[in-house]
Amino acid sequence: MRQTVVLTGANRGIGLALARLFVTSGNWRVVAGCRNPDSAPELAALASENPDALAVHALDVADPASVSSFVAAIGERPVDLLLNNAGVLGKHQSLDDLDFEAWDHEFRVNTMGPMRLALGLLGNLRKGTDPRIVTISSQMGSMARPRGGAYAYRSTKAALNKAMQGLALDLSDDDICVVVMHPGWVRTDMGGSGADIAVEESAGGIFSVVTGLKAADTGRFLQWNGSEHDW
Template identity: 45%
Template sequence: MPTIKETAVITGANRGLGLEFVRQMLNSGYKVIATCRQPDDAEELYQLAGSGSLTVLPLEVDDPHSVDSFIKAMDEQPVDILVNNAGVMGAPAQDIDNMEVNLWLKLLRVNTIAPFELTTRLLPNLRMSDRPRVIAMSSQMGALNSNGEGFYAYRSSKAALNKVMQTLAIQLAKEHIIVCPVLPGWVQTDMGGKDADISVDESVKGMMRLLENLSLEQSGQFLTWHGTQHTW
């Protein structure tokens, strides 16, 4: 096993990209704090415990009490990497003739506001690190140059996430805290579906390389899983 280097916090770690982040980070020797809504049901996550230093904490990112408890549990814990991964796409009922406003508000809370809140509330922990990095899973569907139809709630929540992350990057640069929205690609998860372009392994491998090499000069850029800049 590689020497444990840094501590990473991953939200939505029980399946999909979050679970793969945990797997690859543990294999690379990171100390991992994995969060999910229902730890009791997170069997696949606990199966990874044997491969390294894993702590599982409950966190429903859209519940203020859950966020408070999580922040309390993180007291005095340095954090080198925060992966704001938890996200939701919502039902297709988010189109011109079929919009559920409550769904839209839910997506804004989970996909946009929660990454802001977690990042800002973990600032004391990030400040304890020599090289703090924060990434948030964005989406091609939130890019302003993307020309697809529908999914207004999801698209707008990720476009707003990009702006939030870019603004945090500007404000936190003086503290050397790196913040980037990152595009994982179209990935074969429950959300991406079986026909997606790339495997979770490929996507996360790319983002792991990105996290290893991420510099302050790149902070605030909209980056892809293979480390290139994406058009906003």
């Protein structure tokens, strides 16, 4: 029987590559969220080619009402994997050009969004098989890598890591595995054309890792290639 993955930010970048992998595996049903389904032609084409394997719903992870509507569209169905991929890296993050409003928005997307989805889908995950909550974080949020600049992005991903570490502990009695991942430095709109790895390599690695996770993996910070990342 096919498992169900809920995937956010599925219309471009790593999210779109992940949607393709889950759909073409034949083993998964994908519930994909994206902000503007009407402006997501590649995701729409994938859905029309695979109507039984992919459903697309509007989702702005920074908007509580949008998250509620998205969760309501999923209904009572079991969810085996929540894959929080949506994220934003704003401009104006240096000391001489810090945009606090944008930082606030980034916090809503990168930190609170994944928590809103996790809590909204907790009942569905409790009914899932090997239930997992995987959130795409970043090495830029790691305390083990002291760096300046990118204040908003780094801090929202560091806060995300801390929130997910706590969630892993709080959900351990439910046998829900909670993991954060660094996807590599990836050639997407966010990573830029000079980044280290192709989106297919990142998504392929993430797919292998998340489909193999067990409850005992909870609380880990992993890289796309399966190796451990320092917190």
